[in-house]
Amino acid sequence: MTEGSGARILVAEDDRGIRESLERALRFDGYQVTAVSDGAQALEAVTASEPDLVILDVMMPFIDGLTVCRQLRDRYRTMPILMLTARHEVSDRVAGLDAGADDYLVKPYAMSELSARLRALLRRTSVSGTDDVLTVGDVTLDPKARIARRNGDELDLTKTEFDLLELLMFNAGVVLSRETIYERIWGYDFETNSRSLDVYVGYLRTKTEANGSPRVLHTVRGIGYVLRP
């Protein structure tokens, strides 16, 4: 009951039934919930109260969830954002991740799954469990300060990207399976054949390979990923 530990969550969902049930269930889990019914209100509420996590429905009147997500991401780089979508096509999911969401869920979802993802997104502790600064080649990562650098330049990473990089750096040279990565980053292993991991790896590569730096994050076909200097 107290697993939410009082974290403040903003729910933006236009359907009253879903909004109210979600609000009730999250409150029951021990979160402090603010619920709004459209994108404009969501932006207002985030600005006013800076919640610990935002749950956004994709289809909302006035300002849709993707636009809200993009605007929030511009302003709050590390604020965890979870998207809810009624669509199931891969392109829609990628669009959600592209807009900067840390995770997404397809309706109708199980509340237990949503809770698991919220816990993972709200976890403040380091994903690797160490406080020491990690160094692999010219990449350094400080789990406590949550700062990652390559060649001394700070990398602008979202929470999920940071966690992914930290996990791979802690296990540098070790091939991590997709299942392991899902389990450790998102806290669940519901759909390991989804493409969201690939999408995050893509973002992480773009950011770590800026200015023509060589690739450190390698794909091991059929197994998973490995970070090597």
Place this chain on the structure above:
Amino acid sequence: MSLRWRIAISLATVAAVVGALATGGAYFATAKQIEKSIDSSLRTKGIELAGMGRGGPTRQQGGRGQQPDDRHGCPQPAIFEGAVGAQIAEIDGTKTSCYLGAKNDLPFTPVDAKSTVTSPVLRTVRIDGSEYRLVTVPWHEGGYIQMIRPLNEGHEVLESLIGRLVALALSGVFLAAVLGWFLAKRVVSPIIHLRDTAETIATTQDLATPIPTNATGEVGSLAQSFTTMVSALAGSREQQKRLITDASHEMRTPLTSLRTNIELMEHFERLGPSDRHDVLAAVQVDAGELTHLLTELVELATDQTSNNEEPEPVRLADLATDVIARASRRSGRHIALHAKDPDMVISGRPAMLERAISNLVENAVKYSPTGTPIDVNVDGGRLDVRDHGPGIPVDDQPFVFDRFYRATITRTEPGSGLGLAIVKQIVERHRGRVWAQNHPDGGAVVGFAVP
């Protein structure tokens, strides 16, 4: 039998008929010609003989090789060359054969006795089962010379002729058949192509398969009709697909809150009294919404209301009265009927029209604030429902009758998004039209008119 075979066989048959006619014609013409030439040679010889018999120049000539005065004897047999029999026949019946080793006892009748020097009598006679041409010419007083040539003389020629003609006709038939086969291929190949395409579409179910349209004439227009049919099918399939996609999309919403609420009910004993009440109420609403959605979806998809209902004389005002009574009882709203001509009768399907009116009224109840009145106006086949709510945004007005379309502002309200689509479907079945607009004094006006 395939069309190709039929065309080839037809052509061959025509060739066979033409060949038979030509062969027959040529045969008879040739046979006639041969008979004519036999006659003419017999006549010439007869006249020559007659001249010999009567003296004159022929007598001198005859004097060289024959006894000119022997008017009763036969001439030299050489003169009968080509004939197969010759005799001298006397009026008294005596016959003297002039041509040994040949046919004897040629018939002599009074007809033959009419023969003169310049016009010998020629006729066909039958001796021992064979036909001959017989010529008779006067020879001496009371005596005639007769000679015959077989009619079947030309048969050999004819036989070889007919052999060649038949061979020619047969090769003509064969040529026509081959030609027909290739011609038929040209005619039939676009049809075969079309058939193969149809079979491909049937097996692959791929309605995007290109249909050959390069053929001209009837086959071309057949291909065109084919294309039209397939694209109509594709359109209908696309609509079905959209209906399913839309429907599943709409079902996710109530399902989502239903799942959330049910999962929360696992901890029912730890919920406060008001939460317990809310969760149960929400589950009821979700289940109701799903049921409603399902019912309307089935209705929309199967068109079931229309299947067994025949048009009959109905009064829209009467139908509206029933609907209003039910709706005001259930919602507690004040709903007024304004009928211009309440006894006006139109032709329609009462259950369907009642459903349409009911959907319009329910829509008005849902989208206008509690306590505001609702007006139903009837004028003959025209009916509209006006509420005193926020009205319909102008941008949404063209789309409110689309399936699952819910105006931006109404998206937060429960509803299937199918109610007005059903109204539209019913009204279109009555060849009527629907509209949605805002009243100048506020509120939405949604209605229909049927002829």
